[in-house]
Amino acid sequence: MTTPASAPASFHHASLTRAQSIWILAGAAIMLSLAMGMRQSQGLFMRPIGEDLGVSASDYAFALALQNIIWGVTQPFTGALVDRYGTRWITIVGCLTYAAGFILTAFATGPLMIMLGAGALVGVALSCTTSGIAAKIAAKVVRPERRSLAFGLVSAAGSIGTFFCAPLAQGVIATQGWQIATFVFIGLTAAMIPAAFIGSRADTVPLPAQSTAAETLSETLAEASRHGGYIVMAAAFFVCGLQLVFITTHLPTYLADCGVDPMVGAQALAVIGAFNVFGSWLFGWLGDRYQKRLLLGLIYLLRSLILAAYFTFPATQATTLLFAAAMGTLWLGVIPLVNGLVAQIFGIRFLATLTGIAFFSHQVGSFLGAWGGGVIYDLLGSYTLAWQLAAGIGVAAGLMQMMMNDRPTPRMAAQTTAAE
DSSP: OOOOTTSOOOOBOTTSOHHHHHHHHHHHHHHHHHHHHHHTTGGGGHHHHHHHHOOOHHHHHHHHHHHHHHHHHHHHHHHHHHHHHOSHHHHHHHHHHHHHHHHHHHTOOSHHHHIIIIIIIHHHHHHHHSHHHHHHHHHHHBOGGGHHHHHHHHHHHHHHHHHHHHHHHHHHHHHHOHHHHHHHHHHHHHHHHHHHHHHGGGGGSOOOGGGSSSOOHHHHHHHHHHOHHHHHHHHHHHHHHHHHHHHHHHHHHHHHHTTOOHHHHHHHHHHHHHHHHHHHHHHHHHHTTSOHHHHHHHHHHHHHHHHHHHHHSOOOHHHHHHHHHHHHHTSSTHHHHHHHHHHHHHOSTTHHHHHHHHHHHHHHHHHIIIIIHHHHHHHHSSSHHHHHHHHHHHHHHHHHHHTOOOOOOHHHHHHHHHHO
């Protein structure tokens, strides 16, 4: 399905200049970039924290699993608050909570403080500062015909942070220790605040006409519960979370077990970040031109094949960086497609809420990917069963996603026809 040739070339919302639109998107992108960059670098702390504090792999993995499940549980609620009141105070409170989580982690003396800091507080902070909130900002400042591309550009920023944060964290851990690296991250949370303030200027942009028709949150939630395609998409999103968090949490430990230099783990995360910049833009661009459900299914299938191929053969620096490049291209490309499908089916009035509910499924998968991988490793001494399960359910999710119903609700279809 291609975009009509008559679609307007303009990218930004009619009430904004191009410069204003770019400025707002940049603020959202920087906030998301730093939030995701720090979050995706936390696997680098597993071994040094374990050696210093006696925290087991499963305990640290449980802290990150707790982070992910709390992120998922709170995301629909923060999304609903954003849909109702705007993004400004939600994002600023999220930045401050992020800092509090790292402060508690820096002064941790055992697993409980790690779970409260890196786990619970960072989980809440992520629900206030990452893709669900940034997507709402992007949806308001660009034209509907360019939304998937805008979602992709903002998602790409989430990996620029990983490209920067992972080598920074590993370098400081190697020279100054994990606690100093945590304080460096606290400093980065301070830089998120002005970015959040700039991005929240999207609150002043009016919603499109078809998103302001009589419609309540309860009515929209009822629509979503009856839409089989939305349910399938949310179920498949579970696998996305499981695969990605398994990699970011356990790849550094897996490489250490294989006798690979620990810096390769940080390099791999950085390569994932670099290639995801291209991948997020690519799938955002493709999402404005082709069927999003087919692109999503393709991502899940390719990820599973790459995961199986990498763990089947001995790990080296070369194979790890090649794996990272391939996975990075597919990393956050799902975000513009999922956001685009929700906007296509339901409109953007409650975009943050509906993507937040779907994201809860993603985070249940993230919980199992982080904690389950640690449990399997502690019990069996290897990650073999963990990656086999991750690859197998990824294939099933990809096939389900390709067959989903992506038709707009009757309400949206009627409003679109009336607007034309």
